[in-house]
Amino acid sequence: MDKKNTALYFRVYESIRKGIESGTYAEGDKLPSERKLCKDFEVSRITVREALDLLEKDHFIKREHGKGSFVLGNQYTQFLNNLYSFKDEIEKNGDKASTKMLNIQSIEATPFLQEKMGLKKGDRVYELERLRLSNDKPLIYEVSYLPVALCEGLDQYDFNQVSLYETLNQHYNIQITNAYENLVASKLSKKHAALLNGKENDSSMYIERLSYIGNAVIEYTQSITGSNKYKYTVKLM
Structure with missing residues (x-):
């Protein structure tokens, strides 16, 4: 193009x-x-x-x-009082958590990503595409974006085998300090339905996550899950 x-x-x-x-x-x-x-x-x-x-x-x-x-409808923002990992949440219920890495590549940040992540024109990000599974059944489709400048060489890791957050912590000394999630009801596209073993236009939940180290965005993730497979609970008090 x-x-x-x-x-x-x-x-x-x-x-x-x-x-x-x-x-x-x-x-x-x-x-x-x-x-x-x-x-x-x-x-x-x-x-x-x-x-x-x-x-x-x-x-x-x-x-x-x-x-x-x-x-689509407006999104709402909920502050996460506790950071969590997919693996931990699944294993709390005694289930087996696993990840299928679909792709990882370095791309130039689009204007949308520049705005979301506080980046400049020409900055590059890693685009990490994963399917998260529970008991070998697809539960969540995720695409994560991380600034190349903060974690250069991230594309060398096999995220079928290692955790993203553990990799950031152990190899880049990056510890996430806080995060926000936006949620909106959605419908499965043809692509997402095929990945999640659902049907096109089935109800789904779109989850957008921004994770920070201090005031800098280290991770922006878009997730899609079938609404009948995943429940999001917020503790108010």
Whole structure:
């Protein structure tokens, strides 16, 4: 993809994203058709589809075949009083926790990731894609982003065998000090349904996590789980 096309689809993406965040597009609203977006932004349909793909990936919209693109509901933020690991939570119930690493690669941080993680244009992040399993059954699909500058060489580790947090602690002297999670009800996409042994459009939970060392973001993770497989409980007092 050339730089001109990249700039074009990010311009469309940013405009729609800001419209959603400002309330111009409310929860449940249908976005203009691809044809109208092409006309409004004076771009090709390929460019519009790339922008919509990214909006769906970042969970601003849900695309329904033959119906259009719809704005997802607002997220809420819950402070985590206790940091937790997937392995610990699963094993508390006497179940077997495991991880299937699907991919890890170094990529240039997108404008979305720059904003989320406090990065600059040109900064690179590791994109770690994993499937988390309980008793060998897929439970959660996760994509984690970590700044290359803080953990260079992270892509050398086999996260089928080792814990991400333990690796950060033992090899980079990084200990997470606090974290926040955003949760929103969602629907399984075709891709996520296949990975989680579900059905397309099944109810799911989208979980967005930001983990910090001091004031710096060390990890940004997007997780998808079937709502009938995972329960999130908040202790209020």
